[in-house]
Amino acid sequence: MNSLSGEGYVVELDADRDTVRMAGALRLGGLSEYGPISQMLESALDGRSHLTIDLTGLEFLNSSGIATLSKFVISARNRNECALLIRGSNDIAWQGKSLNNLKRLMPALELQFD
Template sequence: MHCFSGEGYKIELDDTSNTVRMSGALRLGGLSEYAPISELLENALDGREALIIDLSALEFLNSSGIATLSKFVITARNRNDCRLAIQGSNAIAWQGKSLNNLKRLMPALELNFD
């Protein structure tokens, strides 16, 4: 398991379940501060047939974070070697609209809401 955290958030990559879990509130300042997260996500695609991004406990993601997630989805689409699924929560307001927009970037993206 690979894990890192910062003020108010935690990100874990669980290799056994092929899942990246994000929780808390991500309010990093700009794309450069999101670079380590972007790198973790892109590296998580390597050697996997499927990857789940579990955002169901991510209460807040700012616009730079949404841009980072969008770029990652485009990377996954272009690589076309790993199925991608995103798990969200209906209880968290920002997720419905923002995550549904990712389907436009990658029609094969599997979106699940609890």
Template sequence: MKSLEGDGYKVDFDSGDSSIRLAGSLRLGGLSEYAPISQLLDESLDGRSTLTVDLTGLEFLNSSGIATLSKFVINARNRKDCALTIRGSNAIPWQGKSLNNLKRLMPALELVFD
């Protein structure tokens, strides 16, 4: 398992069950500060036919984080070899609108709300 931790957030990649979990509150300052998370997301696609990104524990994601997530979804779409599922929570207000917009970037994206 690979993990990244910072002030108020944690990102875990479990290659065993092909999942990434983001939890806490991501308020990093700009795309450059999101680079390590972006790199981990992109690396998680390598050699995988399926990947689940679990955001049910991510209480806040700023606009730079949403841009990072959007770029990741486009990267997954362009690879065409990995079925992507994103799990969100109806209890977290930002997720409904923001995550539904990702389907415009990747129509094959599976969105699951708990």
């Protein structure tokens, strides 16, 4: 399992399950600090027909993180080779509106709320 972690967060790629899991609170300062996470997300698309992004444990994501996630969704749409599922939680307020907005960027995106 490939993982990144920092103060209050963890991002893990579970290659066997075709899943990237993000948990905790991501408050990194600007898009450049999200670079390693962005690279992990991009590389997770390589050679996969489907990928799940599990955000059910991600309690907070700042605007730079939402921008990073949006850029990733656009990249997945443009590559058009990998079906994308994003799992969110009904119990985490920011996820409802923010994740639904991603459907505008990639209509084929599947959203699942637990």
